[in-house]
Amino acid sequence: MKKIGFIGTGVMGRHMVRNLMKHGYAVSLYTRTKRKAEELLAEGAEWKETISELAREADVVITIVGFPEDVEEVYFKEDGILNNASGGTVFIDMTTSSPELAVKIAEAAQRNGQAALDAPVSGSDVFAEAGKLTIMTGGEPSSFEKVRPVLEAMGENVVLQGPPGAGQHTKMSNQIAIASTMMGVVEAITYAEKAGLDPAVVMSSIEHGAAGSFSLSKLGKKMIGNDFEPGFYVKHFVKDMGIALASAERMELPVPGLRLAKEMYEELMENGGENEGTQALYKYYKWKAEGNV
Incomplete structure (x- = not known):
């Protein structure tokens, strides 16, 4: 073929x-x-x-x-x-x-x-x-x-x-895992900054331990460098989370982490971030913590 x-x-x-x-x-x-x-x-x-x-x-x-x-x-x-x-x-x-x-x-x-x-x-x-x-x-x-x-x-x-549909269900599992992980990465970096630490140095330690993940190692570095160019668009991530949430509701499965992440990314979209990369949640989180949103 x-x-x-x-x-x-x-x-x-x-x-x-x-x-x-x-x-x-x-x-x-x-x-x-x-x-x-x-x-x-x-x-x-x-x-x-x-x-x-x-x-x-x-x-x-x-x-x-x-x-x-x-x-x-x-x-x-x-x-x-x-x-x-x-x-x-x-x-x-x-x-x-x-x-x-x-x-x-x-x-x-x-x-x-x-x-x-x-x-x-x-x-x-x-x-x-x-x-x-x-x-x-x-x-x-x-x-x-x-x-x-x-x-x-x-x-x-x-x-x-x-069978048919199993690939999409697997991708929903993937996106659910990423949704909460991204919130954790953002909070970890902003916590390090608030504590007066160099977040890049902090990351050099924690990315090799139990906290290690693609989101931390790759997207965390982009957050620190204020690089919000899309490898994956915020608007598409929100779409994915919506599909996952609807599917979870049909299965009567509570997914509070997914629901919170979707709400945060929707707020990011409402403030002009729909065409940025998913790591832009860091920028929005900092704005919100500082009372700018």
């Missing part, structure tokens, strides 16, 4: 496309704004004017778009993926989306003689560039094995978690 159609070339997607091409795949692209794909087109990707054209010519269609409503649109509209791809095509939705929508896509694909996997990713743009993403997959084992080499071109921790 060498012909890949790819929809969505944002912060993560553009690196994923490059890694696919490095592994010898012929990649065609569609985005709402062609300008965003120009660098990749110059590097060898092929442009398609419509989703339907892309879907008809691909063995595998990969999507990584912004929100569940975007996923629904590109798959289910008349000129979308499901209505135009050939039988035997495998769809891989790598957007963080709802488990219920993943099941809906998989069922529709099966009726068409196609197959669909939900395969959201974890890891920043740095991991995407290095081809070292964690890829959490839901779907049929036979379809997973068919496209495993495609997934392994983009990630090094590629795991089939279970």
Whole structure:
């Protein structure tokens, strides 16, 4: 399966496309704004004017778009993926989306003689560039094995978690863990500063102990350096937390840490931080502690 159609070339997607091409795949692209794909087109990707054209010519269609409503649109509209791809095509939705929508896509694909996997990713743009993403997959084992080499071109921790929807449920577990961790990292750094310590020196100790995490080591350094450029947008994290919270409520599972984190990030968005990286919570927390928000 060498012909890949790819929809969505944002912060993560553009690196994923490059890694696919490095592994010898012929990649065609569609985005709402062609300008965003120009660098990749110059590097060898092929442009398609419509989703339907892309879907008809691909063995595998990969999507990584912004929100569940975007996923629904590109798959289910008349000129979308499901209505135009050939039988035997495998769809891989790598957007963080709802488990219920993943099941809906998989069922529709099966009726068409196609197959669909939900395969959201974890890891920043740095991991995407290095081809070292964690890829959490839901779907049929036979379809997973068919496209495993495609997934392994983009990630090094590629795991089939279970049936359709299982990849998205796994990603929700990931985001729930990150949500409370980010609050802890922000509070740890601001505590160190308030105590008159150098937070960079403090981090050189605690990141190697029980408190160690990606959020502390990578995003904590960005906080200290006042670097709030997005590796992952605040607005997308809020979307993810909303999906996780709704799913937890359906399972009657209390998630107070997730709920608090979502409220804090929503306040950050309301104060203009929606297009910053998730580490911008540090800036907002300091403003709030100082009575500026």
